[in-house]
Amino acid sequence: MTIKVLLVDDETSFVEALGRRLTLRQFVVHQANDAETAMTRLADNPNIDVVVLDVKMPGTDGLTAIKDIKRKHPMVEVILLSGHANLEASVGGMALGAFDYLLKPVRLDELVYKIEDAHRRKSLQEEKIRTLRGSTPSASDERPE
């Protein structure tokens, strides 16, 4: 199954380079350079599985953005990526529901594994909900904007 990823980082060149490499590895990649655009991308593409989210961005930062993402798209898994090692922010991000918190520079293989694991987690959650509800997950799991 093709995994759909949204990359969110204010460093345009970083997002573009990472996007190219993930595309070569058969991921479907969406991009955004700020949290507001990220929310729009998620609303327009409800099949996005995993968001790779920079913590420190101008405007809405990653920790605020993850709250919005998990509130409106609870099934989407979020991997936080930070150039700024900070205990409080990292654990805080995990408590807000991040699947993981990685520090830059991150090796591409490591990020790919994390995205695959996050996607696996999302699939299992969907399977569990489907089983418990006796129905298939759908846009009903996505809350209205």
Place this chain on the structure above:
Amino acid sequence: MSFAQRLSEFLRRLVGSHRPELSPEEAERLTALFRERYDSFRVLLAANGRALEAMAEMEQAYSGTRPYGMDFVVSNATSVAVRVYRMIQHLDVLAPDSYSGLIGRFDEIRGELDEVIHPVIQVIDAPLVLPLSKIRRTDSGIVGAKMANLGEIHNVLGLEVPPGFAITTAAYSRLRDHNDLRPEFHRLIQSTELDRPDALFALSSQLQQLIATAEVPSDVQETMDSALTELLGALNGDAGLAVRSSALGEDTAGTSFAGLYESQLNVHPDNLLETYLEIAASKYTPQAMVYRRQHGLRDIDTEMAVGCMAMVDAVAGGVAYTSDPKDETDRRIRISAAIGLPKAVVDGRFDADLFVVDRDRHAVVKRKIISQKTAFVLRPGEGISRRDVPADIADQPVLTDEQALEIAEIAARLEDHFGSPQDVEWALLADGRVVILQARPMHHAVVHTAAPTIEGTPLASGGVCVSPGAASGRVSWVRSDREALKMPNGAVLVIDYPDPRWAALLDRTAAVVSEHGGIAGHLATVSREFGVPAIFGIGSLDVLRRGDEVTVDADGLAVHKGLLPGLEEDRPRRNLMKDSPIHEMLRRALIHIAPLTLIDPSAPEFRPANVKTLHDITRFCHEKAVREMFAFGKDNEFPRFAAKQLHHNVPMQWWMLNLDDGFTEDIKGKYVHLEEISCAPMHALWDGMVAVPWDGPPAMSGSGLASVLFEATRNPALSTPFKKPYANRNYFMVSKNFMNLQSRFGFHFSTVETLASERDSENYLVFSLKGGAADMERRASRAQFVADILSDKGFSLKVIEDTVTARASALPQERVLELVKIIGYLLMHTRQLDMIMGDQRSIDHYRAKLEEDIATLHRKPTT
């Protein structure tokens, strides 16, 4: 499970009722739940592995000599904390609300760790500018040691120094905060792989650019303008400026930072502001960044102050050392002197005269006069330039004996005053006055054993040994940044003159050879600090080609053809990290991270309230997660996820829990056959276990038997009626690539856990063996015996009392499986060896036998 549910479950079990067959819906629900649990278990194990790896890396760094920066400590500590938090989160999925005390302890430990790695930065409460006339040695915390020493020399000793003022670290701090540079610097530094020279150079350029283009706060600018006006007034308005770095940590006893920051000479007063920014930016030159990293200095330990002084128009200048930099006991004063500005000496650009003064006899005892064809002089307007020295002057001594003695006397006074041998930069004015430009503690070379005698005619010889020792490597010529970036690690750095810029390469250089330069230059000082053998002023090195293998014998002043192995071992580099601020920070961080105090899972103390470190939490979570995984099938009475007994012709009981795809098919009954198991690690372990038949218990000596009997009387765990959970069973958890084994052979407890997947970086193998029937001394010897056998197999090993733990990680799948096979063999064949540990002949016999068997293991067929 609520209390009511638990009570109902208890009563149901008490009356022996059985659940009816599960409905398909219930089976599907439990399957979904189990899969989610297994995924949490996987995530928890992966987090455990990452946390332990980061801890091991931190411990290795602490006990090793490899340099690391604050970014290393902060990012690894953060990484451990995040992984541990992740383990707690996923243990909560496996056992909701069962270990609620854990998160509270985690938060407390995290808070303590946070205080260590994110220290509160004190606001510098100091004037933005201080005139030199008000500066004393004690002001080094705000003006840097260079300016503080100059203030002391003038105001306390009454010696002549150029008039001027210091722009303090408070001004630098204002500049940085005004432009909000701190978080951006932190982010850029952490995101860069500093071991890669190209990345380091790019980062350096980015950081310097951010400072050079920063906006100077108006209060800083106004204060600087006012100090400059006052200085120019005192100089009758006609003076160029010498603007010099004077960072914290620079020119101190532990660190010289010689020539690593920028200084600009003969700056026009109109350009002071721009020059100030350029010098402040030089805090991030590649050479300064490498130097800080090598010395374990934090960014905040090296805040930048800048000295602004009247430019001295010297007719001659140079450096005086109050002892031999290669031999601290030789207290004769060495004066290097060049015509014109002293820059010629400190940059090592031109060769200089040398005068050696015996301070007791008050006499010049040695002179080395060379022909000085070029000198640095002030350029009209701004800057400096080279000028040809007239032939009639070039061959004359730069100093008269009287002048050399006067400089030596001043240097000796400075040594007396500052209490240690000094490195003094001086200038001689046209009217004969001597002006002191700088004084700092000398850095002596490490005492070392003499280099081995090397036969044959050298490729090059001569010059001066600026840093003793010998080393081999391949020649790497460096004349430009481009060539510097291409220099391979461990090369012999070959240069035409000792530009301080090349200090950025010293951390990965075997030795340095320079055509020009002398003992008093900045690069010579830093070579000695780094303990890199170096010869300067050796003359033409055209004979050396890039890639040639050579051996540099600095003491013998010779470069020989070919490599001489083993030199590195004879001459260990200085451990510059030890006791540095970052080394200390790592030590304090490790207190909250690394010790394992929660050891025995069966002890009543093994509970959340007693965890003391992040390592304890990983141990606790791992132990409980394994148990929770086993409990699921049993608690839910769902045979599919309950352990099945291995049906095999072996004496012990082996129970298998399939986590996911560990069986070739869904097994309905209570038993599973070996061929129905698809777990590669389990098969590898089994192959190792059955590869060589066990000879039975070793023949015991009388003392070995006595030890067992005595131990049986005092250790309740060894008495027959005592039964712990899992006492006589061996439990496997398996999936296709994962295996966890909890095993007990008699009194020998072992665990083996491994992941051998296509993801090399996530693979790992952990083996621990504990216990035995003999006394603690013999059991501990057995643990060490096993560690010795595994020591050359790629494991990191730890032996604590009678427990040996071996860990290997980030290996290809095939290699992990080979190691698992070895562990399988050892599981069977180290049983009861604790009993022969008092007998060296038996130990030697078993060691030889085990090594021999292990060597043949890979030739044995695989199931």
